[in-house]
Amino acid sequence: MNTIESSGHNIYFDTKLAPLAEIIEKGTYSNIFVFADRNTAEACLPVFREMLDDFSGFDLIETDPGEENKNIDFCIGIWKTLLDFEADRKCLMINLGGGVITDMGGFVASTYKRGIDFINIPTTLLSQVDASVGGKTGIDIDNVKNMVGTFTLPQAVFIEAEFLKTVPKREMLSGFAEMIKHGLIADEKYYQELKAANYQNITTAAIHRSVEIKNEVVTEDPLEKGKRKILNFGHTIGHAVESYSLSKDKKPLTHGEAIAIGMICEAWLSHKNSTLSAEELAEIRAYISSVYPAYKIKEKSFDKLSALMQSDKKNEHGNILFSLLESIGKCTWNCRVAESDIRESMEYYNLTYVK
Amino acid sequence: MNTIESSGHNIYFDTKLAPLAEIIEKGTYSNIFVFADRNTAEACLPVFREMLDDFSGFDLIETDPGEENKNIDFCIGIWKTLLDFEADRKCLMINLGGGVITDMGGFVASTYKRGIDFINIPTTLLSQVDASVGGKTGIDIDNVKNMVGTFTLPQAVFIEAEFLKTVPKREMLSGFAEMIKHGLIADEKYYQELKAANYQNITTAAIHRSVEIKNEVVTEDPLEKGKRKILNFGHTIGHAVESYSLSKDKKPLTHGEAIAIGMICEAWLSHKNSTLSAEELAEIRAYISSVYPAYKIKEKSFDKLSALMQSDKKNEHGNILFSLLESIGKCTWNCRVAESDIRESMEYYNLTYVK
Ligand SMILES: NC(=O)c1ccc[n+]([C@@H]2O[C@H](COP(=O)([O-])OP(=O)(O)OC[C@H]3O[C@@H](n4cnc5c(N)ncnc54)[C@H](O)[C@@H]3O)[C@@H](O)[C@H]2O)c1
Ligand SMILES: NC(=O)c1ccc[n+]([C@@H]2O[C@H](COP(=O)([O-])OP(=O)(O)OC[C@H]3O[C@@H](n4cnc5c(N)ncnc54)[C@H](O)[C@@H]3O)[C@@H](O)[C@H]2O)c1
Ligand SMILES: [Zn+2]
Ligand SMILES: [Zn+2]
Numbered sequence: 001m002n003t004i005e006s007s008g009h010n011i012y013f014d015t016k017l018a019p020l021a022e023i024i025e026k027g028t029y030s031n032i033f034v035f036a037d038r039n040t041a042e043a044c045l046p047v048f049r050e051m052l053d054d055f056s057g058f059d060l061i062e063t064d065p066g067e068e069n070k071n072i073d074f075c076i077g078i079w080k081t082l083l084d085f086e087a088d089r090k091c092l093m094i095n096l097g098g099g100v101i102t103d104m105g106g107f108v109a110s111t112y113k114r115g116i117d118f119i120n121i122p123t124t125l126l127s128q129v130d131a132s133v134g135g136k137t138g139i140d141i142d143n144v145k146n147m148v149g150t151f152t153l154p155q156a157v158f159i160e161a162e163f164l165k166t167v168p169k170r171e172m173l174s175g176f177a178e179m180i181k182h183g184l185i186a187d188e189k190y191y192q193e194l195k196a197a198n199y200q201n202i203t204t205a206a207i208h209r210s211v212e213i214k215n216e217v218v219t220e221d222p223l224e225k226g227k228r229k230i231l232n233f234g235h236t237i238g239h240a241v242e243s244y245s246l247s248k249d250k251k252p253l254t255h256g257e258a259i260a261i262g263m264i265c266e267a268w269l270s271h272k273n274s275t276l277s278a279e280e281l282a283e284i285r286a287y288i289s290s291v292y293p294a295y296k297i298k299e300k301s302f303d304k305l306s307a308l309m310q311s312d313k314k315n316e317h318g319n320i321l322f323s324l325l326e327s328i329g330k331c332t333w334n335c336r337v338a339e340s341d342i343r344e345s346m347e348y349y350n351l352t353y354v355k
Numbered sequence: 356m357n358t359i360e361s362s363g364h365n366i367y368f369d370t371k372l373a374p375l376a377e378i379i380e381k382g383t384y385s386n387i388f389v390f391a392d393r394n395t396a397e398a399c400l401p402v403f404r405e406m407l408d409d410f411s412g413f414d415l416i417e418t419d420p421g422e423e424n425k426n427i428d429f430c431i432g433i434w435k436t437l438l439d440f441e442a443d444r445k446c447l448m449i450n451l452g453g454g455v456i457t458d459m460g461g462f463v464a465s466t467y468k469r470g471i472d473f474i475n476i477p478t479t480l481l482s483q484v485d486a487s488v489g490g491k492t493g494i495d496i497d498n499v500k501n502m503v504g505t506f507t508l509p510q511a512v513f514i515e516a517e518f519l520k521t522v523p524k525r526e527m528l529s530g531f532a533e534m535i536k537h538g539l540i541a542d543e544k545y546y547q548e549l550k551a552a553n554y555q556n557i558t559t560a561a562i563h564r565s566v567e568i569k570n571e572v573v574t575e576d577p578l579e580k581g582k583r584k585i586l587n588f589g590h591t592i593g594h595a596v597e598s599y600s601l602s603k604d605k606k607p608l609t610h611g612e613a614i615a616i617g618m619i620c621e622a623w624l625s626h627k628n629s630t631l632s633a634e635e636l637a638e639i640r641a642y643i644s645s646v647y648p649a650y651k652i653k654e655k656s657f658d659k660l661s662a663l664m665q666s667d668k669k670n671e672h673g674n675i676l677f678s679l680l681e682s683i684g685k686c687t688w689n690c691r692v693a694e695s696d697i698r699e700s701m702e703y704y705n706l707t708y709v710k
Contacts, residue, residue, distance in 0.1 A: 072431055079496050079503055086666055111466070114491065114504045115578075136469065141434050148434055149469045150505060223470075311441055 002208070006215050007222065011133065011157040014204050017051040020094075020119065020158060024055065029117070031091035032058040033082070035105040037065035040097040043166040044123045048096055051160075058094070059085060063104075067246075070100045070139050072148070078108045089113045092155075098124035098171075099131030103149070106137030110152035120154045123163040125175025125202060126256065129182070129210040132157045134218035134228075143247070144311065145239065151223060159211070161204045173199050173292070174256030177234075179206065180288065181263060182213040185230045188329030195287055229333035233323045237345065238262020240308035244301055253295065260292040264352075265345040269337055270325040272345075280328050285352055297346045305346070306339065357563070361570050362577065366488065366512040369559055372406040375449075375474065375513060379410065384472070386446035387413040388437070390460040392420035395452035398521040399478045403451055406515075413449070414440060418459075422601075425455045425494050427503070433463045444468045447510075453479035453526075454486030458501070461492030465507035475509045478518040480530025480557060481611065484537070484565040487512050489573035489583075498602070499666065500594065506578060514566070516559050528554055528647070529611030532589075534561065535643065536618060537568040540585045543684030550642055584688035588678045592700065593617020595663035599656055608650065615647040620700040624692055625680040627700075635683050652701045660701070661694065 004011040012019055024032065036045060041062050049055055061081055063074050082091075095105035095118060102120045109118035122132035138149025164172070176199035183191025190209050197206060214231065221228040242258035253261075267284045270276035297305070309320050320342070323333040359366040367374055379387065391400060396417050404410055416436055418429050437446075450460035450473060457475045464473035477487035493504025519527070531554040538546025545564050552561060569586065576583040597613035608616075622639045625631035652660070664675050675697070678688040 072427070076427055076496070083496065083499060083502060083666075107466075111503045111505055113502065114493065114506055138469065141431070141438065144438060147438060147468060148466045150466055151469055311438075 004208070004211055004215055006133065006157075007135070007153055007219055009153055009156050011159065011211055011215070013159050013208055014161055015158065016162075017048070017121075017158055017160070019156065021052055021055075023092075023119075023156070024052070024057070029090060029092040031085060031087050032094065033061055033085070033087070033091065034058045034094045034096055035061045035063075035078070035101060035108075036096045037063050037069075037098075037101055039065045040101065040123050044096055044121075044163050047160075047162055048121065051162075063101075065100070067100055067140070068143075070104050072139055072141065075104065075108050075139060078104075079112055082108075082112055087112070087116070089116055091116050093118040094121060095119070095154075096121045096123060097127070098122065099127040102127055102132045103136070103138050103146070106152060106154065107139055107149050110137055110150045115152065117155045120157045121163075122157070122159060124167050125164060125172050125207075126178060127175075128159045128164075128207055129175055130178040130214065132159075133211055133214045135222065143243070145243070159204070159207060161202075161207070164202065169200060170254060172202070174254035176202070176291070177256030177259045177263070179210045181231075181234055181259065182210045184263065184267075184284065184325060184328055185233050185323070185331035186213045186217070186329060188327075191328055199291065226333065229321075230323050230331040232333070233325065233331055234259045234263035234266050236262065236309055236320065236322050237265040237305070237342070240305040241297060243308050244305055248301075257292055257295070260288050261295060261297070261349060264288055265342075265349045266322060267325060268345040268348045269322055269335075269341060272341055273322075273335055273337055274324040274326050274332060276325045276327060280325070284328070289352075297350055299350075302343055302346065306342065309342070359563070359566055359570055361488065361512075362490070362508055362574055364508055364511050366514065366566055366570070368514050368563055369516055370513065371517075372403070372476075372513055372515070374511065376407055376410075378447075378474075378511070379407070379412070384445060384447040386440060386442050387449065388416050388440070388442070388446065389413045389449045389451055390416045390418075390433070390456060390463075391451045392418050392424075392453075392456055394420045395456065395478050399451055399476075399518050402515075402517055403476065406517075418456075420455070422455055422495070425459050427494055427496065430459065430463050430494060433459075434467055437463075437467055442467070442471070444471055446471050448473040449476060450474070450509075451476045451478060452482070453477065454482040457482050457487045458491070458493050458504070461507060461509065462494055462504050465492050465505045470507065472510045475512045476518075477512070477514060479522050480519060480527050480562075481533060482530075483514045483519075483562055484530055485533040485569065487514075488566055488569045490577065498598070500598070514559070514562060516557075516562070519557065524555060525609060527557070529609035531557070531646070532611030532614045532618070534565045536586075536589055536614065537565045539618065539622075539639065539680060539683055540588050540678070540686035541568045541572070541684060543682075546683055554646065581688065584676075585678045585686040587688070588680065588686055589614045589618035589621050591617065591664055591675065591677050592620040592660070592697070595660040596652060598663050599660055603656075612647055612650070615643050616650060616652070616704060619643055620697075620704050621677060622680060623700040623703045624677055624690075624696060627696055628677075628690055628692055629679040629681050629687060631680045631682060635680075639683070652705055654705075657698055657701065661697065664697070 093109040095102045120132040122128045135153040138146035141147040238259040245253040271281040322335045448464040450457045475487040477483040490508040493501035496502040593614040600608040626636040677690045
């Protein structure tokens with residue numbers, strides 16, 4: 001599979017980490033740290049070591065898994081661990097895990113001693129097609145997502161299908177939502193291909209195409225001044241629903257499940273406020289609702305959801321701005337939408353989703 | 356006084372903040388925050404407001420003064436305050452204070468929502484000639500200085516002699532050490548001029564020259580891969596002495612006082628390990644010791660000081676690397692020095708300093 005060149009670094013596909021072995025062999029790093037969570041230390045670290053010929057010349061930094069641990073307290077712990085290891089500026093951090101690990105590991109690395117090198121080895125579908133591409137690092141503050149972070153690029157990204165074998169089904173489905181999004185915002189043909197695919201058996205070719213789409217967008221607009229915002233399709237409402245679900249539901253939605261909901265709502269907004277046709281809207285709704293489990297957005301949560309959207313960091317000057325589809329495969333951004341439309345789009349989701 | 360162009364931003368001198376008034380008038384920022392400590396809120400904020408025609412369209416974020424508060428807990432507090440104000444990515448942070456405020460405010464701004472704009476208005480001599488130039492932001496972790504930070508440039512820097520009027524004498528002397536350093540590493544003529552000057556009555560012309568020197572160095576090597584290290588002259592031993600004094604002395608050394616000590620030690624190392632002549636060494640010692648109060652580096656602290664130098668973030672692969680003078684006005688970097696020489700240089704300081 002072709003390597004993708006991103007800004008100043010490469011994204012490798014199914015190389016069995018061969019280029020990483022070369023980097024390590026060069027020996028220019030004073031120390032190598034592998035950052036993982038308990039699950040990836042168990043499921044992925046053995047594979048990692050095997051790919052690198054039983055490499056053991058690293059120290060493991062392990063954290064508890066889950067979004068609730070993507071916080072500043074864990075960062076402080078990691079900074080102090082690096083200090084305890086007397087890690088200098090020439091050390092390397094390898095982030096081995098899902099988006100929580102690559103986001104938080106990237107943030108810690110980009111700020112420790114004002115920046116050390118790091119490499120991302122994303123091990124979930126979501127992190128392979130999304131989190132590990134584009135240079136965004138971040139952590140949550142007071143449960144508000146990614147409130148603190150940097151734009152910092154890794155030295156390399158390694159995408160290995162091998163790691164996906166142990167990813168739970170629900171996590172696969174979560175990452176698959178971002179792939180659907182990539183199709184919807186940038187490539188109708190790819191979207192149609194995904195419809196024919198099975199999310200439990202994703203090919204590296206499909207991942208490659210998703211990474212390609214995301215990479216093109218972020219390379220054109222690294223600091224999210226404009227076009228990069230199309231990647232937020234489904235995320236304005238989706239994020240709010242996700243936060244709400246996290247704080248209220250016994251079994252909260254995954255990110256992808258929330259984004260699936262957000263994409264249906266925002267497809268409705270695209271029809272109402274942009275040029276997405278009624279047929280395309282119906283087709284998006286039908287497909288997404290055939291893949292993702294049903295969910296009810298409680299009417300009494302609408303106010304809280306609006307407040308959450310208000311405080312979303314993508315806003316400017318207090319306006320809630322949406323990225324909307326002009327058609328399947330084409331997306332525009334910075335669209336203002338009436339508050340009543342936002343509510344209606346959620347009602348639409350609730351009405352039409354229940355099969 | 357001429358404006359200095361730095362990477363992508365300007366450093367203004369004695370403009371009475373006129374360009375800032377223009378930036379504010381443009382009104383492109385959604386919110387303006389002024390970040391200050393208790394002392395600068397009292398001594399500098401009235402001057403700031405007066406210069407801006409009684410401007411009041413900002414929210415004040417105030418912290419406790421002092422290096423001990425340049426820590427992650429205060430950063431978390433500021434991030435949360437920004438969240439409470441619903442600050443979006445288009446807000447502006449104005450850091451009004453000494454190096455603690457510009458360092459910590461810069462770090463908070465460079466990471467809040469992955470980076471908002473900030474402007475530095477340094478109000479101590481040290482921060483005018485040093486901390487506010489070069490894009491280093493940072494905070495301390497476990498009392499280890501600047502262990503976490505970023506390289507991020509402000510939108511502008513405003514240097515106003517007016518603010519220095521309320522700076523305590525000892526703080527003026529502290530900043531003056533960095534000016535001496537600039538002369539020693541880059542400009543013999545400037546060094547001679549400083550010798551004729553009075554640190555309590557620093558001219559903007561002298562500050563301008565210091566900023567010019569620092570700016571040239573950091574523009575050439577923004578990420579401190581090489582030449583920028585000459586700015587560390589006096590700082591390897593100086594930082595260790597400063598940390599030690601902070602933890603042990605009843606009335607700890609200021610940064611500049613510690614750097615003055617460090618410069619005498621490292622001038623000795625420059626004579627021993629580089630080409631600084633015996634006459635130049637004697638002249639540096641004589642001048643610095645005529646300006647700075649005497650101090651004794653306790654023999655029993657040498658081991659601890661070595662350990663502190665070891666853990667200094669400027670090291671690579673466990674070697675303590677020094678920036679050494681080749682002559683007055685010329686500096687080289689990445690010099691390895693025997694541990695015994697480091698000790699001897701401190702003995703030299705102790706022996707010769709006491710008048
Ligand atoms: N930086 C970006 O541009 C960006 C983009 C999208 C998402 N994100 C972030 O990514 C995070 C979500 O990523 P995620 O879904 O990968 O979450 P995650 O890292 O929490 O991984 C999900 C779960 O799967 C486990 N896991 C990971 N790899 C595994 C494997 N190979 N086998 C078995 N279990 C494995 C993890 O331990 C975790 O329990 C969020 O914090 C989100 O903000 C960032
Ligand atoms: N980023 C860099 O490149 C860089 C370079 C050098 C130093 N620094 C950092 O700068 C810090 C030291 O800077 P500093 O010496 O300015 O310390 P500081 O900010 O603590 O200021 C010293 C004292 O003077 C007070 N003060 C500030 N301005 C005043 C004024 N105009 N009138 C009256 N009182 C005033 C402050 O409240 C404080 O009590 C350190 O943390 C150091 O690490 C950073
Ligand atoms: Zn997403
Ligand atoms: Zn200094």
